[in-house]
Amino acid sequence: MSANPFSLWVYLSQSPLLWLTVTLLVYATTDALSLTTHRHPLANPVLHSIWIIGAFLMLTGTSYTTYFGGAQFVHFLLGPATVALAVPLYENRKVVAAAILPMLAALVVGSVTAVVSVVLLAEAVGLPRAVVLSLAPKSVTAGVAMGISESLHADPSLTAVAVVLTGIMGAIIVTPLMNRIGIADFRARGFAVGIAAHGIGTARAFQVDAVAGVFAGIAMSLNALVTSLLVPLAVTLLVR
């Protein structure tokens, strides 16, 4: 036993072990809760994990840098997981190949809508120009969105916040919205959430339906490409 519990805490709070364990433990708990509610949209494990861990860091006065020292091992897997999307894509290749044209149409229209709607709305409520630029790429995955934001001389950290908020909102709202308007085609539902809410939406789609997950993954990947070409153009045309 350590004679001084405080020195034990000082040691552990600086080690990756503690923060990796906290990340996995909180996620395992929120995911189990999500399962017991039959994947209720409001029981989204990403949403609840991040506020619980965020509050824990704040209470213990731990910096994000220290936390990320442990959590980086989980964060790193985002890249390999993106590559792994090839497998469900391969397994559903016939369904996907049969839907190439609807996907291309939805990709173009959806990407344009995601960028134009946020720029017009942000201008309408009178947000400053720097904020409008930072919000523009919010529907693509964080890494790409921050790159776009940087190239526009906007604020990449505000962009990152907008990306995560968008992802969580999309993941929560997609199921009730689609059920409400009676869309039963899981290809279309998945594709829409992939365009609107990138990876967090895709993770939600995989919870609901395998085919929806595949289409969300494709939409997310293609949207990253289209949006990085589209945002600079839209910004020149729309932002005063």
Place this chain on the structure above:
Amino acid sequence: MIASLSLILLCQLAGEVIVRGLGLPMPGPVVGLLFLLLLLLARDRFVALARGPLQQDGVENASRGLLAHLSLLFVPAGVGVVQKLDLVAEHGIAVAVVLAISVVVTLLVTVATFLVASRLMSRGRSAP
């Protein structure tokens, strides 16, 4: 298992090299996805490729394992964002409302486009 993970990492590495090398405006892992897909398709055509992680569902099982908890992987970045919520608070509720409306509009427009295009396509096919 290790061989399957290596193959996935190798695809990602190749993707990163190409994206950085050519200055392409897309994430490296997306190019890696294309490589893995091409490998899986090539395996069906050429039996010689069906070895190591490309046989007996090796890479398939490893990928399913990774994707089973895709949500978990967004938690570390998400926590960083919670600490920056003051950036949003500065502009009051406006930013959150703008993002929420934009998400709903994007979802509706995308799903409608997909369904209309899909219906037009099947009508085109059934026409004589």
